[in-house]
Amino acid sequence: MPTTPPPSILSRLRPPPSSKTKSKPKALPPLSLPSPTLVSQHTPCTLHTSILPPELACRLFYTMLDEAKEWKRNKWWLFDRLVESPHRTGFYTRMERDGDGGEEVDEEGGWKEAAQFWYNGRETKAPSQFPAVMEEACTIIERVVNEELRKRPRFPLEWAGYPPDQSRPNGDRDSGILWRANVAASNCYEGAKESVGYHSDSLTYLGPYPTIASLSLGTTRIFRLREVIPSDEINLRQPRTYNIPVTHNSLLIMHASTQEKFKHTVPPQPTIDLFRPPFPRQSPPFASSSSSNPDHQIEPSNCRINITFRFYRPDFHPSTIPRCKCGVPAVLKPDMKNRHRGRVDRFWWHCNAGAQNEGKDCGFWKVLDMKGEGRGPCVGDVEARVEQENTSI
Ligand SMILES: O=C(O)CCC(=O)C(=O)O
């Protein structure tokens, strides 16, 4: 009986790795993060489900749906193409009280510029103020964000709070407040196909390492995060995609370093579940006893409303933002690909005029110099001062 010769031992060994063929890092499958615990484990964000009293969340949803009729689709030049955002957006400012907690002050000039920046430099009217129901929600959200901020380690370039000798908006009401939502940007995604592409938020008025509180109302959508891998790790690991289902009345807090290390998107979906508001539209009261058949007033909706509450830092006030040679406020971005000790330390200003100027910018470019530009106080400055005082005792 013919026998086949045993395979040589050499044929069973893998060839030695060639210096030319570098093995690519393994692609990681997307990970779904449907619970607050999982979100905290894998990302610099925290998720809070049922953040507002249900009746307030529902009333805010109806108010913002009505407001959304006036919102715009952003338009900007991307290279040589004029593109339009696949969702509608609105920008709001919050009335602040002066240092004595008395007269309400509205620095319209500054906020108008900030609103124009939100619309990619397009001329816009003065932004609207928070509607009363949004103010009510904001007070609750602000308290939760400040509680979280007090628990988390902070980054050196984060805002350290008002210096003791400086008057602060809202007087006494602000004691212990590190983060105050003074503006809000709102988005409406109608149907499964409306979306926002991958981006990180411009830091122009937020400054480095901002905290952004993002409230979801209406239909559930996926909020997707993906890390930007630093250049020196590109051959070592691949980014993972994280999918967070953001349900009605959930708050996703994007803590410091989310904008520096990750990009985020709300992608188009094949389908969505319609949202059935838990209360009828009419007000007041919201109680079901007010109507013989409240079901008749409840219309299912295919919209998701998102409100991002933001703290525009006093040391990044519109009057302090460098202008490029085109004469418009520069945009501030983190140098995401270069990280040292796991941290982005470098940020730069660059010309933003191309967004409205047929894609042509003036090439203006400048590294952010916190001290040189007179900004702060930052967490790192305060910590360094305390350390110095302790060593000199
Ligand atoms: O709708 C969302 O959850 C995200 C919105 C967003 O990324 C933005 O407004 O910058």
Ligand SMILES: [Fe+2]
């Ligand atoms: Fe964003």
